[in-house]
Amino acid sequence: MGYGLELIFAALAAAGCIYWVAAAFLVARYGQGRAVAAGDTPLTILKPLHGAEPGLAANLASFLDQDYGGPVQIVFGVQDPLDPAIAVVEDIVRTHPDHDIALVVDSRRYGSNPKVSNLVNMMSAAKADILVLADSDIRVEPDYLSQVVAALGRPGVGAVTCAYRSAPFEGPWSGLSGLAVDSHFLPGVVVGMACGLAEPCFGATIALRRKVLERIGGFQAFADILADDYAIGDAVRRLGLDVAVTPFVVTHMSNDATFGEMMSHEMRWAKTVAGLNRIGFAGTGLTHPVPLAILALLLGGSWHAGLLLVAALACRSLLLLSVARRFRLLQAPFWLLPLRDCLSFYVYLASFFPSGVSWRGSHFLVEADGTMAARRESE
Incomplete structure (x- = not known):
């Protein structure tokens, strides 16, 4: 029995190694080119906020410091009149007096998803026809708006989105969280798009008219959907329009301060992806060759399993090197990969068991169809 299980885990690990080598090749070819694109169409940036997370001021300011030729309005929104993000916005208003900035403070709720309720409230202040929605933990380059508007102007495009890399803010947990983005999420997106298996739409950027x-x-x-970003993209595609993915990536500022915050965030993300496509998500078990090779080694203890573990670590390092070169990562902590991969495998397995998710201080139950419901205190 043990030998049979060793062979199964070894075969899965070997398949995972092949996957990561292919991913490294595809990542190296992923387009980072930025075409010259001048835009002057008025647009509104929607920034839903909750709390004064680390680096928030710099994140928000990057959306104002843009080389864009047209009028840009930015609408910030919070639901709690005591939210500390309000003070950050007030500072930005003082330091950017020539910008069109609005702050909406509105506690009305329309469903279980607090971010979507925030967006509904913010729309009352939005002026422009083009809307650019981006999460609060995203930081962008000065040509971001020009590139996004140019992509939105292509025939047949109904929305534009951006994949993202990480930039750990500070501390070991934000570093581990960022490593999950760079060494697992981002390569998975690249492979999925290259193989026609993914139709992404990320909260890092959603631009639409x-x-x-x-x-x-x-x-x-x-208002009741956990994966609101994916659902928006799916709805646009059902209109017969494309969701364009830009050839460049934006920067996600990983700011998990504790182990608990990191695991809660990753569990919510895993349950979100699993809810979208359970069969496809189950297949991503192959993308964990290091823990699979460790299991094969523990079950059999053969030198073949030990060699497979070395190969898995080499393939993971190759992939992270490819990501670091293509997306200009400042640091590539190769020595953390074994720990990172084991934690990711645990999250993968745990996501199959029924439980709620935590999101910005609130707790929710997630139904099989991806809808959300507030968890009662007794639960």
Whole structure:
């Protein structure tokens, strides 16, 4: 029995090694080119906020310091009148007096997803036809808006989104969290798009025209959905329009301060992905060759399993090197890969068991169809 299990885990680990080598090749070819694109169409940036997370001021300022030729309005939104993010926004207003900035403080809720409720409230202040939604932990380059608007202007495009790399803020947990993005999430996106298996739409950026948003039911249509970003992209595609993925990536600022915060964040993300496609998510077990090789070694103890573990570590290092070169990562902590991979494998396995998720201080139950419901105190 033990020998049979060793062979199964060894075969899965070997398949994972092949996957990571292919991913390293595809990542190296992923486009980072930025075409010259001048834009002057008025647009509104929507920034839903919750709390004064580390680096928030710099994140938000990067969306204002843009080389864009047209009028740019930015709308910040919070639901709690005591939210510390308000003070950050007030400082930005003082340091950017020539910018069109609005702050919406509105506690009204329309469903279980607090971010979507925030967006619904913020729309009352939005002026422009082009809407650019981006999460609060995203930081961008000065040509970001020009590139996004140029992509949105292509024939047949209904929305634009961006993949993202990480930039750990500080501390070991934010570093481990960022490593999951760079060594697992981002290569998976690249492989999925290259193979035609992924149709992404990320909260890191969703740009679309107001009339398209109205045709998919407005933000209210997604008020009870955990994966609101994916659902928006899916709704746009069902109109017969494309969701364009830019050839460049934006930067996600990983700011998990504790082990608990990191695991809660990753569990929510895993349950989100699993809820979108359980069969496909189950297949991503192959993307964990290091823990699979460790299990094969523990079960059999053969030198073949030991050699496979060395090969798995080499393939993971090759992939991270490819990501670091292509996406200009400042640090590539190769020595953390074994720990990172074991933690990711644990999250993968745990996501199959029923439980709630925590999101910005609130706790929710996630139904099989991806809808959310607030967890009762007794639960």
